[in-house]
Amino acid sequence: MKIQSVHIRNYRKLKNCHIDFGEKETVFVGANNSGKTSAISAIVWFLKNTDRFTLKEFTATNWASINKIGDKWLEHDSVDEALLSSHQWDNIVPSMDVWINVEDGEQYRVNHLIPSLSSWDGKKVGVRGQYEPKDVTKLYTVYKEAKMKAKTLEGTEEWKKAGSPELYPKNLCDFLGKGSNLREYFDVKYYIIDPALDPDNEDEVQITPDNEIGNNPLDGLIKVDTILASRDFSDPEGQTDSDIDTLSKQFQQYYKSSDQEDEELTCEGLKLLGDIVTANKTYDEKLKKTFEVPVGELRNINYPGFQNPEIKIRSKIQIEEAIKHDSAVQFSIQGMEELVLPEKYNGLGYRNLISIYLKLIDFREKWLKALTDGENIEPIHLVFVEEPEAHLHAQAQQVFVKKAFEALCNNELIKKHPWLKTQLVLSTHSNHVVNELDLNCMRYFKRVIDGNDNKIPISKVVNLSSTFGKNEEETKQFVTRYIRLTHCDIFFSDAVVLVEGPAEKILVPSFLVKAGLDSYYISVIEVNGRHAHSFRKLIEKIGIATLIVTDIDATETKVGEDGKERHPSVLTAKGKGYKTGNPSIKSWLSGKEQIDDLLVLDGKEKLVNNVRIAFQTPVNVKWDKNKDDLTEVCPYTFEDALIFTNLELFRQEGLKKMGAITTIANLLRHSDSANELQNKIFEKLESKSGFQKADFAISLLYKDDFADLIAPVYIQEGLEWMKSYLDSNGNKNGE
Numbered sequence: 001m002k003i004q005s006v007h008i009r010n011y012r013k014l015k016n017c018h019i020d021f022g023e024k025e026t027v028f029v030g031a032n033n034s035g036k037t038s039a040i041s042a043i044v045w046f047l048k049n050t051d052r053f054t055l056k057e058f059t060a061t062n063w064a065s066i067n068k069i070g071d072k073w074l075e076h077d078s079v080d081e082a083l084l085s086s087h088q089w090d091n092i093v094p095s096m097d098v099w100i101n102v103e104d105g106e107q108y109r110v111n112h113l114i115p116s117l118s119s120w121d122g123k124k125v126g127v128r129g130q131y132e133p134k135d136v137t138k139l140y141t142v143y144k145e146a147k148m149k150a151k152t153l154e155g156t157e158e159w160k161k162a163g164s165p166e167l168y169p170k171n172l173c174d175f176l177g178k179g180s181n182l183r184e185y186f187d188v189k190y191y192i193i194d195p196a197l198d199p200d201n202e203d204e205v206q207i208t209p210d211n212e213i214g215n216n217p218l219d220g221l222i223k224v225d226t227i228l229a230s231r232d233f234s235d236p237e238g239q240t241d242s243d244i245d246t247l248s249k250q251f252q253q254y255y256k257s258s259d260q261e262d263e264e265l266t267c268e269g270l271k272l273l274g275d276i277v278t279a280n281k282t283y284d285e286k287l288k289k290t291f292e293v294p295v296g297e298l299r300n301i302n303y304p305g306f307q308n309p310e311i312k313i314r315s316k317i318q319i320e321e322a323i324k325h326d327s328a329v330q331f332s333i334q335g336m337e338e339l340v341l342p343e344k345y346n347g348l349g350y351r352n353l354i355s356i357y358l359k360l361i362d363f364r365e366k367w368l369k370a371l372t373d374g375e376n377i378e379p380i381h382l383v384f385v386e387e388p389e390a391h392l393h394a395q396a397q398q399v400f401v402k403k404a405f406e407a408l409c410n411n412e413l414i415k416k417h418p419w420l421k422t423q424l425v426l427s428t429h430s431n432h433v434v435n436e437l438d439l440n441c442m443r444y445f446k447r448v449i450d451g452n453d454n455k456i457p458i459s460k461v462v463n464l465s466s467t468f469g470k471n472e473e474e475t476k477q478f479v480t481r482y483i484r485l486t487h488c489d490i491f492f493s494d495a496v497v498l499v500e501g502p503a504e505k506i507l508v509p510s511f512l513v514k515a516g517l518d519s520y521y522i523s524v525i526e527v528n529g530r531h532a533h534s535f536r537k538l539i540e541k542i543g544i545a546t547l548i549v550t551d552i553d554a555t556e557t558k559v560g561e562d563g564k565e566r567h568p569s570v571l572t573a574k575g576k577g578y579k580t581g582n583p584s585i586k587s588w589l590s591g592k593e594q595i596d597d598l599l600v601l602d603g604k605e606k607l608v609n610n611v612r613i614a615f616q617t618p619v620n621v622k623w624d625k626n627k628d629d630l631t632e633v634c635p636y637t638f639e640d641a642l643i644f645t646n647l648e649l650f651r652q653e654g655l656k657k658m659g660a661i662t663t664i665a666n667l668l669r670h671s672d673s674a675n676e677l678q679n680k681i682f683e684k685l686e687s688k689s690g691f692q693k694a695d696f697a698i699s700l701l702y703k704d705d706f707a708d709l710i711a712p713v714y715i716q717e718g719l720e721w722m723k724s725y726l727d728s729n730g731n732k733n734g735e
Helices: 036-047 060-073 107-113 136-153 157-161 172-176 181-185 247-258 267-290 292-301 348-372 394-409 412-416 470-486 502-514 532-542 583-588 595-599 638-645 660-669 674-687 693-702 704-708 713-727
Strands: 002-011 014-020 025-030 095-101 124-133 186-193 222-227 330-333 336-342 380-386 421-427 442-449 457-463 495-499 522-526 545-549 611-614 619-621 631-633
Touching: 002 036, 002 380, 002 421, 014 036, 025 036, 036 095, 036 222, 036 380, 036 421, 060 136, 060 172, 107 124, 136 172, 136 181, 172 181, 181 186, 222 348, 348 380, 348 394, 348 412, 380 394, 394 421, 442 532, 495 502, 495 532, 495 713, 502 522, 502 638, 502 693, 502 713, 532 583, 545 713, 583 611, 611 713, 619 638, 631 674, 638 674, 638 713, 660 674, 660 693
Parallel strands: 014 457, 025 421, 025 442, 222 380, 380 421, 495 522, 495 545, 545 611
Antiparallel strands: 002 014, 002 095, 095 124, 124 186, 330 336, 442 457, 619 631
């Protein structure tokens, strides 16, 4: 038995989100403020804590709908029964559907959740938790009384003299947000939902049934444990042990939960018990002598007096008390076991890794204790860890994510009883965590704008397991490996720029700043133009704003003596019948392979949904600064486009011993025209000798004179589109 999925509606930014769970691990990824924490809160609150809801948990776009209900209640003296139906709240209040897969032989565990014996297939059961009015009629009555009271006051002279202030309640939301009103009149109600009625479209849910089923029916099925990012790990210096979650404290809690009572001692344990009794007597004598004077002085104030109890100071040695102090848990130096240090002297990253790991072990043992004691145990153990990287350095993050699930399952009872299932849910902003996992377990939280209100951001959840089809295993493997090897942060960015080579990778970040994009989190990823199209399925799936900066790669078709076609690279030129050899351009701009067609495309024609293609376009070059004549040049690469855009910078005096920059300066000095210079640059780049692209870009960073370097026009246009897209929150495809 395991959780298959949850469907959250109307909870904060999660207006309508379907989340599939992995068999073992599920990882929530996405940019900041995309709804990952809200998803964890919703699941935990509906399964475990139902008394923490406030009006802020209601999706903001639904507040107007709630107020409309209140307005309709007040339109007439008598209210239509239809307006007092609980179903009018179904689509505006927070709710969560939980779907559980049931394996053969486990049906008896969910007999209270079977919707119909005649139609149920024995494979899946569902429960809906919905935070709705306990009694709509009562809520209506109390709200109307409050409004009538306010209306009466508004008719008084005192109200007018006070400046006619707006009185409580202004509307139904104002009423529900006051004090404890929401908890007074709302509660979570649970309903059995039928798999046979579940819509095929995962964005839709079935109608809420009429009959609720009382208390939470999942209480005996799902055990929930959480480690939230707000946990108080911190540097122990300057703090007391009670201020931090020390390992000593955790070991103490673990000992308590293990329930090792004196009565359970075996014959082997009697000697330990005898030693503890002897130690207690010894300490009692010492304590009596130590406190004899202060206790005696109390008699000066007539204590103890008549019927007052006499003070006796006794010791009680307990193992859990023995590990409370900060030196109880120590770290020994390898090879020198006699040298030990208290836990606070160990590195925080290592200590925190141990601490989180211990919590997971404690969760596991507390869950399994019910089985050991012969009590009923929940067959599903659901554990949430929110942003483990908040307190772990990169190496510790990688260790943690590899070992976390193992820690939750490392017990013989789980191996002996395969019906006990553990499911771990992580949320993260760390590419170090993501790099250790498979795309199949990732759920991407995508920020979008509510279609009914162009100003309110909400979230959608994308299941990345279905990004690549069965016939695209090679592409999936490439993308997954590339993400791991480059540690790219595509899942946590506001936007992505895929660049052609090392020169663009080095210089594009400075162009982002000049374009006013430095306030956004933009990931620049070098993928080479011949591989950018491999990312297409992933980019389209997560819907992230993407600028592909690539080369136009003009090629000429020639037939060799052997009759075979060859496509050598050539300088970009109009009217020659050249075609692009760039796979990314051919993939996104299907049917536009002719160079002549590509050079006349406008900005909108280079836009495909959330992706903008940027490649070299003709530029007018002023070769002689003393003349007004302009020469049109069709750049071939990023490098020659950059050079022709910043020609005067490369004509400066003193550009010596600067590697590739000096090479360009020399070529420029010995060229009589823009076309001649372009031919020489082309020959240098094609020969791959004496000109390294990365060296060229790095040299530009070193030279102060190049601080005013201007991005080529095709990149400027792409960045302008990206800024427009992000500034408008992606509305209207950034148009």
